[in-house]
Amino acid sequence: xxxxxxxxxxxxxxxxxxxxxxxxxxxxxxxxxxxxxxxxxxxxxxxxxxxxxxxxxxxxxxxxxxxxxxxxxxxxxxxxxxxxxxxxxxxxxxxxxxxxxxxxxxxxxxxxxxxxxxxxxxxxxxxxxxxxxxxxxxxxxxxxxxxxxxxxxxxxxxxxxxxxxxxxxxxxxxxxxxxxxxxxxxxxxxxxxxxxxxxxxxxxxxxxxxxxxxxxxxxxxxxxxxxxxxxxxxxxxxxxxxxxxxxxxxxxxxxxxxxxxxxxxxxxxxxxxxxxxxxxxxxxxxxxxxxxxxxxxxxxxxxxxxxxxxxxxxxxxxxxxxxxxxxxxxxxxxxxxxxxxxxxxxxxxxxxxxxxxxxxxxxxxxxxxxxxxxxxxxxxxxxxxxxxxxxxxxxxxxxxxxxxxxxxxxxxxxxxxxxxxxxxxxxxxxxxxxxxxxxxxxxxxxxxxxxxxxxxxxxxxxxxxxxxxxxx
Amino acid sequence: xxxxxxxxxxxxxxxxxxxxxxxxxxxxxxxxxxxxxxxxxxxxxxxxxxxxxxxxxxxxxxxxxxxxxxxxxxxxxxxxxxxxxxxxxxxxxxxxxxxxxxxxxxxxxxxxxxxxxxxxxxxxxxxxxxxxxxxxxxxxxxxxxxxxxxxxxxxxxxxxxxxxxxxxxxxxxxxxxxxxxxxxxxxxxxxxxxxxxxxxxxxxxxxxxxxxxxxxxxxxxxxxxxxxxxxxxxxxxxxxxxxxxxxxxxxxxxxxxxxxxxxxxxxxxxxxxxxxxxxxxxxxxxxxxxxxxxxxxxxxxxxxxxxxxxxxxxxxxxxxxxxxxxxxxxxxxxxxxxxxxxxxxxxxxxxxxxxxxxxxxxxxxxxxxxxxxxxxxxxxxxxxxxxxxxxxxxxxxxxxxxxxxxxxx
Ligand SMILES: Cc1cc2nc3c(=O)[nH]c(=O)nc-3n(C[C@H](O)[C@H](O)[C@H](O)COP(=O)(O)OP(=O)(O)OC[C@H]3O[C@@H](n4cnc5c(N)ncnc54)[C@H](O)[C@@H]3O)c2cc1C
Ligand SMILES: Cc1cc2nc3c(=O)[nH]c(=O)nc-3n(C[C@H](O)[C@H](O)[C@H](O)COP(=O)(O)OP(=O)(O)OC[C@H]3O[C@@H](n4cnc5c(N)ncnc54)[C@H](O)[C@@H]3O)c2cc1C
Numbered sequence: 036x037x038x039x040x041x042x043x044x045x046x047x048x049x050x051x052x053x054x055x056x057x058x059x060x061x062x063x064x065x066x067x068x069x070x071x072x073x074x075x076x077x078x079x080x081x082x083x084x085x086x087x088x089x090x091x092x093x094x095x096x097x098x099x100x101x102x103x104x105x106x107x108x109x110x111x112x113x114x115x116x117x118x119x120x121x122x123x124x125x126x127x128x129x130x131x132x133x134x135x136x137x138x139x140x141x142x143x144x145x146x147x148x149x150x151x152x153x154x155x156x157x158x159x160x161x162x163x164x165x166x167x168x169x170x171x172x173x174x175x176x177x178x179x180x181x182x183x184x185x186x187x188x189x190x191x192x193x194x195x196x197x198x199x200x201x202x203x204x205x206x207x208x209x210x211x212x213x214x215x216x217x218x219x220x221x222x223x224x225x226x227x228x229x230x231x232x233x234x235x236x237x238x239x240x241x242x243x244x245x246x247x248x249x250x251x252x253x254x255x256x257x258x259x260x261x262x263x264x265x266x267x268x269x270x271x272x273x274x275x276x277x278x279x280x281x282x283x284x285x286x287x288x289x290x291x292x293x294x295x296x297x298x299x300x301x302x303x304x305x306x307x308x309x310x311x312x313x314x315x316x317x318x319x320x321x322x323x324x325x326x327x328x329x330x331x332x333x334x335x336x337x338x339x340x341x342x343x344x345x346x347x348x349x350x351x352x353x354x355x356x357x358x359x360x361x362x363x364x365x366x367x368x369x370x371x372x373x374x375x376x377x378x379x380x381x382x383x384x385x386x387x388x389x390x391x392x393x394x395x396x397x398x399x400x401x402x403x404x405x406x407x408x409x410x411x412x413x414x415x416x417x418x419x420x421x422x423x424x425x426x427x428x429x430x431x432x433x434x435x436x437x438x439x440x441x442x443x444x445x446x447x448x449x450x451x452x453x454x455x456x457x458x459x460x461x462x463x464x465x466x467x468x469x470x471x472x473x474x475x476x477x478x479x480x481x482x483x484x485x486x487x488x489x490x491x492x493x494x495x496x497x498x499x500x501x502x503x504x505x506x507x
Numbered sequence: 508x509x510x511x512x513x514x515x516x517x518x519x520x521x522x523x524x525x526x527x528x529x530x531x532x533x534x535x536x537x538x539x540x541x542x543x544x545x546x547x548x549x550x551x552x553x554x555x556x557x558x559x560x561x562x563x564x565x566x567x568x569x570x571x572x573x574x575x576x577x578x579x580x581x582x583x584x585x586x587x588x589x590x591x592x593x594x595x596x597x598x599x600x601x602x603x604x605x606x607x608x609x610x611x612x613x614x615x616x617x618x619x620x621x622x623x624x625x626x627x628x629x630x631x632x633x634x635x636x637x638x639x640x641x642x643x644x645x646x647x648x649x650x651x652x653x654x655x656x657x658x659x660x661x662x663x664x665x666x667x668x669x670x671x672x673x674x675x676x677x678x679x680x681x682x683x684x685x686x687x688x689x690x691x692x693x694x695x696x697x698x699x700x701x702x703x704x705x706x707x708x709x710x711x712x713x714x715x716x717x718x719x720x721x722x723x724x725x726x727x728x729x730x731x732x733x734x735x736x737x738x739x740x741x742x743x744x745x746x747x748x749x750x751x752x753x754x755x756x757x758x759x760x761x762x763x764x765x766x767x768x769x770x771x772x773x774x775x776x777x778x779x780x781x782x783x784x785x786x787x788x789x790x791x792x793x794x795x796x797x798x799x800x801x802x803x804x805x806x807x808x809x810x811x812x813x814x815x816x817x818x819x820x821x822x823x824x825x826x827x828x829x830x831x832x833x834x835x836x837x838x839x840x841x842x843x844x845x846x847x848x849x850x851x852x853x854x855x856x857x858x859x860x861x862x863x864x865x866x867x868x869x870x871x872x873x874x875x876x877x878x879x880x881x882x883x884x885x886x887x888x889x890x891x892x893x894x895x896x897x898x899x900x901x902x903x904x905x906x907x908x909x910x911x912x913x914x915x916x
Contacts, residue, residue, distance in 0.1 A: 277631075281761055324724065326638065326639075327636065327637045327638040327639075327720070327721075328636045328637065329636050329720075330634075330636045330719070330720075332636070333634050333636060351628070351632045351754065352631050352632050352634060353631055353632070354631050355631050355634065355635075355636070356639060432593075432595065432606045433595070433604075433606070433611065435610055435611045438606070438608070438610050438611065439610060442608035442609070443608070445606055445607050445608040445609065445610060445611075446591060446607075446608045447543060447593045447595075447606060450543055450593065453593075453595065453606075471641070472641065485626075485629075485632070486626050486629065486645075486647075487629035487630065487631060487632075487645075488629070488644060488645070488648045489626045489627055489629060489645045489647040489648055490626065490647065490648075490651075492644060492648035492651070492652070493648055493651035493652040493654070493655045493656075494651070494655065496652065496655075496665065497655050497656070
């Protein structure tokens with residue numbers, strides 16, 4: 036088990052693996068974790084200098100039930116299973132989840148007419164607990180809703196989750212259970228061979244018997260390194276606005292749009308950090324690096340959000356960002372085993388990959404077996420308990436016992452998000468320490484609040500330099 | 508642990524410290540100031556430039572010296588100033604939850620004075636589109652970085668080499684000076700205002716210009732700006748500092764149910780700095796965003812009378828006629844006009860040349876005050892209280908407006 040970020044990769048026997056998983060998004064990390072249950076030499080290789088630095092950090096963070104998936108697809112099955120698996124794992128690992136339930140609000144006759152069809156679809160997907168709410172019931176559940184809501188479909192089980200902790204928990208458990216994590220390590224060439232494939236990176240070469248492509252947006256490009264051209268990934272951008280915590284009291288459920296001919300609409304959802312999120316847009320692009328926001332996109336979101344929850348627009352915006360969904364022109368995932376290459380592609384994990392991650396990982400174990408991998412007996416994974424980032428669960432700054440044993444947890448550094456010195460110190464001492472301020476934010480929430488570093492930025496930097504010295 | 512004090516002041520900036528000094532000296536009993544930073548003094552602690560008045564020998568004071576004096580005055584008066592202590596929420600109408608390295612506490616007070624200051628809106632709150640690179644900060648972060656790491660080479664490495672500064676106010680000037688003193692080149696000052704404050708030296712000032720987009724992955728590589736002609740161009744830089752655009756740090760006030768006033772976004776008070784919640788007072792930048800430190804300190808001193816009244820058993824929450832704005836007036840404080848005559852602090856929305864400030868209630872004019880010079884959007888003007896005797900205490904809101912003098916407009 037090791038984590039590397041720079042310098043030459045190991046050589047000789049140290050560079051030989053049974054399985055290399057390329058891409059440490061939520062999907063690749065979940066796969067590496069599943070493999071870690073077996074006596075295999077496994078490496079997780081990632082181009083960025085942190086795990087979860089791609090699409091997995093920039094989504095709407097909903098643990099979907101899969102009620103509206105296309106029935107019969109792989110996605111429908113894996114989302115349903117993933118919801119159950121991640122729900123259970125979250126409890127063990129300390130990943131914040133809030134089962135708020137969703138409301139699909141109908142604002143016009145056409146949307147109203149769609150709701151019964153959604154009930155039917157949910158039934159076909161095995162979800163029998165949806166319920167129609169009248170306009171009055173809806174208003175009593177969501178008193179701050181804008182005028183004109185006609186009715187809603189309630190979907191219990193839809194939850195909000197922390198996407199950062201999820202990815203980090205998988206990776207941490209994988210590494211503690213023996214997986215090598217090589218960050219800052221883009222795979223640029225694959226020399227296929229038997230028994231070894233050779234993976235060429237700027238930091239050296241790795242050899243592996245089996246290979247998994249979990250490259251997200253770049254899954255098609257990676258396939259091409261092995262001469263597979265089965266699909267093309269088109270990035271579909273989703274811009275999002277996050278509102279300050281004062282907005283949290285305005286909304287109790289995840290407010291989902293009713294899909295219609297004019298597009299999918301936007302959602303308004305609480306986050307586990309106690310904020311409210313508005314988005315995402317849906318824009319088909321061709322640049323896989325276009326994670327910027329646009330004036331039109333933000334204006335459009337504000338207009339739509341103002342109709343759903345008018346008071347939202349009075350609150351300050353604490354973050355604007357965009358994520359790219361990996362669309363492939365097919366309404367399903369693109370997972371494939373290539374036995375002759377001892378190679379598995381996990382592609383087209385569009386807008387549900389966070390939810391499906393654990394089920395996807397199990398599915399990929401099956402595909403690897405199809406490619407001849409003999410995983411051997413199962414053993415328990417090393418335990419993980421992640422620091423809690425959720426508002427609904429106890430945080431260190433309110434924990435008298437913890438502060439009594441370690442006063443650093445009583446010393447708040449990031450005042451907006453109430454992050455203590457103790458948490459920052461621990462993040463740098465953790466299995467996979469942060470590589471910079473963004474990584475620190477995803478591990479602690481530091482600098483993620485309304486002031487964006489106005490008060491704490493300088494001190495955080497000093498602490499990072501102090502604690503980070505030992506970590507690198 | 509639970510304790511009771513007479514007066515709890517939240518925030519040891521100029522406003523909170525002045526309130527504590529005056530109250531403790533006047534015999535208000537145990538006066539305790541909570542400050543979440545490791546040193547007391549508030550914003551002036553990291554303003555290493557003169558402009559904070561003078562000492563008794565007439566020598567100009569810089570921010571840190573002003574802050575030290577304010578702390579000393581509070582201590583001399585008999586107040587207790589505790590640093591590294593954060594007030595995190597309310598456990599009752601006058602009871603605060605507190606976190607410190609020494610543990611959690613629940614402190615009940617007979618009076619709570621909120622003096623939590625203000626912050627600059629960051630990039631996200633300004634809805635600036637583009638990428639999310641490193642190198643994007645506010646004056647507050649810039650100045651604290653200087654304070655922590657020193658103004659010289661260390662800062663250049665930590666801040667950047669070439670900066671664009673957004674804003675056109677005096678605080679923008681401080682950001683520019685801080686950067687230049689640290690050896691960071693300032694490519695331009697960008698402001699939406701048609702006319703900026705002066706004193707930027709040789710740095711080009713682009714007026715009527717907005718930041719259209721931040722560019723760069725990982726590290727900022729430039730900002731796209733749109734000028735008055737609607738054309739967009741790119742300014743190459745690795746750092747952008749967003750200055751001004753203040754918003755009160757009103758978290759505790761709102762958590763106590765005090766709604767932010769539309770203009771200031773701070774809690775509404777009467778002229779004695781009482782809020783509508785009995786026993787809760789508010790002073791300083793929390794009320795209105797940035798004002799000079801002596802203004803904040805004067806508000807702190809002024810709250811003492813009402814707090815002492817409360818401790819003596821007199822009514823303790825604000826009542827009065829609402830004061831609202833019209834026309835080119837951005838905000839006015841106080842937001843409630845009680846029986847006591849106090850001057851109003853009025854902030855124009857834009858530059859106004861020789862304007863007439865107007866006061867009216869239900870359409871009835873109470874006052875027209877012609878001002879001589881010009882008003883600028885980063886400075887407030889004081890409107891004397893002579894007219895307040897004409898206010899109908901049972902009537903509708905008092906409206907403060909401004910008219911530009913027609914012959915000069
Ligand atoms: C706007 C938006 C909203 C969403 N909302 C939700 C939601 O509410 N619920 C939900 O369940 N899902 C949601 N999703 C979907 C979810 O975020 C994705 O399905 C998931 O993050 C995909 O994970 P991944 O690991 O496949 O991809 P990524 O996170 O993109 O990871 C792929 C990784 O591969 C690396 N990589 C690529 N090429 C190479 C190479 N050659 N060598 C080494 N490394 C390489 C990349 O650097 C990257 O880190 C949303 C997505 C978007 C965009
Ligand atoms: C760049 C810059 C330059 C300036 N230059 C000048 C100048 O030259 N001359 C001049 O007169 N003025 C100047 N000012 C203005 C002056 O510094 C401020 O107006 C003044 O500090 C306001 O005082 P305050 O007490 O209201 O707020 P602050 O000084 O902001 O103090 C508020 C305090 O409350 C604390 N606090 C907040 N919340 C909590 C909580 N929950 N628990 C505990 N503590 C809390 C904060 O940590 C802070 O210390 C300048 C300001 C800036 C930003």
